[in-house]
Amino acid sequence: MDKKLLLVSAFMAGATWTIQAQDLVLSEGQYYTDETQTTPYTGRYTEFYEDGMLKMELYLKDGRPEGTYVIYYPDGKIAEVRSYYHGIFHGEWRTYNEHGKLIGLASYKEGQKDGPWRIWSDEGKLLYEMFYTNGKKSGVWRSWDEEGNLLSEERQEEE
Template sequence: MKTNYFTFIFLFFSVLIAAQSSSIVQSEGLLFTDASQTKLYSGEFKEFFQNGALKLEMNIKDGKPEGAYIVYFSNGKPNEVRAYRNGEFHGLWRTYNEAGMLISEAEYKNNKKHGNWHVWDESGIMRYEMHYSNSKKSGTWYMWDEKGKLISEKSY
């Protein structure tokens, strides 16, 4: 009986230690593999809702997001799809509603707003078209009403 008890305790603590060593610690925008924050994490990172559905998935390189970063609704459909390079926004950032319809699209370059930005309403009508260059408003910005009629046009 004592042997079984000690075997159980040994196995329990072995599993507990292994689980703790695989946990990821977040501090000051970086992900680490240890509580002392000395080893930056690289690899896949996933987070789940209480129901077990995927909530977030991303790749990490040297403690920072790298590549695709996807946030999900609890129904399993994507809510946001972002692109990162070296921990900074770089590329497209798309936002969807729970039905899976694209409702916004933005472009970033080196963590700055850069390129075209679009916003659609729940009916699929484009409501805004904006342009940025190095995080500054640029080009012509447009705004449409709920029927798709152009109601504002402004140049920067």
């Protein structure tokens, strides 16, 4: 299924800002410059809320996300920061609450869950700690209540 998205790129020519908009076509996870889907888009991609505030920004290379992908709350604060390499998750995925506190941290390697995953309450208390190795559960998984009391601790079986 194709979905048209608005691409807004700004560049500076001397002291003058020029904003150009063009439609992109999203098909099977890849962004194209036209309906024929023959030219994958490379460049900065941005979306805005109706009031003009930045909603998200990322860089696309050959039609796929590359590098840092940032999603914003309507007030301009960062909601999520994701890392991509060749169109797949690679690196950290951080989630923040509306007050700017880190509430989620996930790790990926070449598209697979790999490394620590942690979830905090809005008050900053660690609630969950999980580990993955090459997409599989690993290590000891723990959960805590809002007061910091350990609720569960379970060693993951090697698959």
